[in-house]
Amino acid sequence: MNETAKELDFVHTGPQDLAGKYLRMFWQPLYCSHELAAGRATPIRILGEDLTLYRGESGSPHVIGFRCAHRGTQLSVGWVEGDCLRCFYHGWKYDGSGQCVEQPAEPKPFAEKIQIPSYPVTEYLGLIFGYMGKGEPPPLPRYPKLESPEISLDVVRLNRICNYFNNIDNSLDNAHVRFVHSRHREAADDHIIKGDPIISVEESEWGVKRYVKFTDGKVMTAYFGMPNINYLNGQVVDADIKRADVLIFKVPVDDENHIHFEVRSIPFTGDRAAKWLQRRREKRAREAADRPHLVREVLAGRLHLDDIDPDRIDFVMVEDEIAQTGQGKIPDRANEHLGRSDTGVILLRKIWQRELRALSEGRPTKKWSYRPDMFPTYPGSIQSTSR
Numbered sequence: 001m002n003e004t005a006k007e008l009d010f011v012h013t014g015p016q017d018l019a020g021k022y023l024r025m026f027w028q029p030l031y032c033s034h035e036l037a038a039g040r041a042t043p044i045r046i047l048g049e050d051l052t053l054y055r056g057e058s059g060s061p062h063v064i065g066f067r068c069a070h071r072g073t074q075l076s077v078g079w080v081e082g083d084c085l086r087c088f089y090h091g092w093k094y095d096g097s098g099q100c101v102e103q104p105a106e107p108k109p110f111a112e113k114i115q116i117p118s119y120p121v122t123e124y125l126g127l128i129f130g131y132m133g134k135g136e137p138p139p140l141p142r143y144p145k146l147e148s149p150e151i152s153l154d155v156v157r158l159n160r161i162c163n164y165f166n167n168i169d170n171s172l173d174n175a176h177v178r179f180v181h182s183r184h185r186e187a188a189d190d191h192i193i194k195g196d197p198i199i200s201v202e203e204s205e206w207g208v209k210r211y212v213k214f215t216d217g218k219v220m221t222a223y224f225g226m227p228n229i230n231y232l233n234g235q236v237v238d239a240d241i242k243r244a245d246v247l248i249f250k251v252p253v254d255d256e257n258h259i260h261f262e263v264r265s266i267p268f269t270g271d272r273a274a275k276w277l278q279r280r281r282e283k284r285a286r287e288a289a290d291r292p293h294l295v296r297e298v299l300a301g302r303l304h305l306d307d308i309d310p311d312r313i314d315f316v317m318v319e320d321e322i323a324q325t326g327q328g329k330i331p332d333r334a335n336e337h338l339g340r341s342d343t344g345v346i347l348l349r350k351i352w353q354r355e356l357r358a359l360s361e362g363r364p365t366k367k368w369s370y371r372p373d374m375f376p377t378y379p380g381s382i383q384s385t386s387r
Helices: 003-008 018-023 164-171 182-186 270-299 315-325 340-360
Strands: 028-032 041-046 049-055 061-065 079-081 084-086 100-102 121-124 127-130 152-160 198-203 207-213 219-225 229-235 244-254 257-266
Touching (some): 003 340, 028 152, 028 244, 041 244, 061 121, 152 270, 164 244, 164 257, 164 340, 198 340, 270 315
Antiparallel strands (some): 028 127, 049 061, 152 257, 229 244
16 A cells, blocks of 8 residues: 555554544543443453453553563453452552552562553443543543433444444445335335435534425534544434434444444433343344344345344444445445535545545644534434434
């Protein structure tokens, strides 16, 4: 790959890749808070890097290196002690900064000389965020509408079997909704699937602002936040939840897989919310077990989308994943033929290429800023299913 191609490469996101370095300049979600109990550790892979995530007995989360510095065994199988993690193999113990603090069986311990990688972490909106960049992390962006005591949060971590940028492109693509999502929207006589929308876009202080005019005259305004965030305002959920705000992150695992993190507002709290969330999480867990298999079976021609239960919570995800993985885990974008309806996709790629070029040349990148008032709230607001 020549130097120009490297500057324009937003697909590869390992530690040494330019896009990987760019994504590391932002806080990225690593895990759902409710999935990690105090005193437990788990292996994670984010941005092409294997790490160990654990929650201390105090409740604080920590991220350190994947392997013990002694003999290289996997640290996640060890024991949490206080806010430290002890290796399963020979008992070396590490604190949350990656510093080795104890070496059993060593008559002259040299723990002070041993340190493995670690990253700053924090929790917000039911997600564990990590900052994997260099230097001091920037302030964690806040989303006040999702902090309201009058709502509950449905927080989700879903594995996707294609490059993260397939999903990001899809977020700026309204033309696909009429076709990819027609099955579950047809019954509702949804205006979104009738006719071809007129799409216009502009760069905003947060990323891309998108205007979509439908054939019945209704207009939608949608937002994408750099580098990998969707914020959907007033999205329809189900009969219990007419409208909800949804914050979505698309985070690379490696070059061929990514995680879809989602925070959805639920307009009730207390026991009702707890029961609703429990039912939804249990059903979603059952669905997650076979979704990659279903997608592969459809793409292999052994199954058809019509054979899949449209009442699945993740049916929209199944539809999107068939389309996005069907492009190839890493698409050959050189052979695409983009049109007027791809205006959002084109603008987003130009922004990414501009930012990567600035980064490669040592120039400042744009300071993106989210403002809570950029999302209007009004009755009957229209929202995209692009996810």
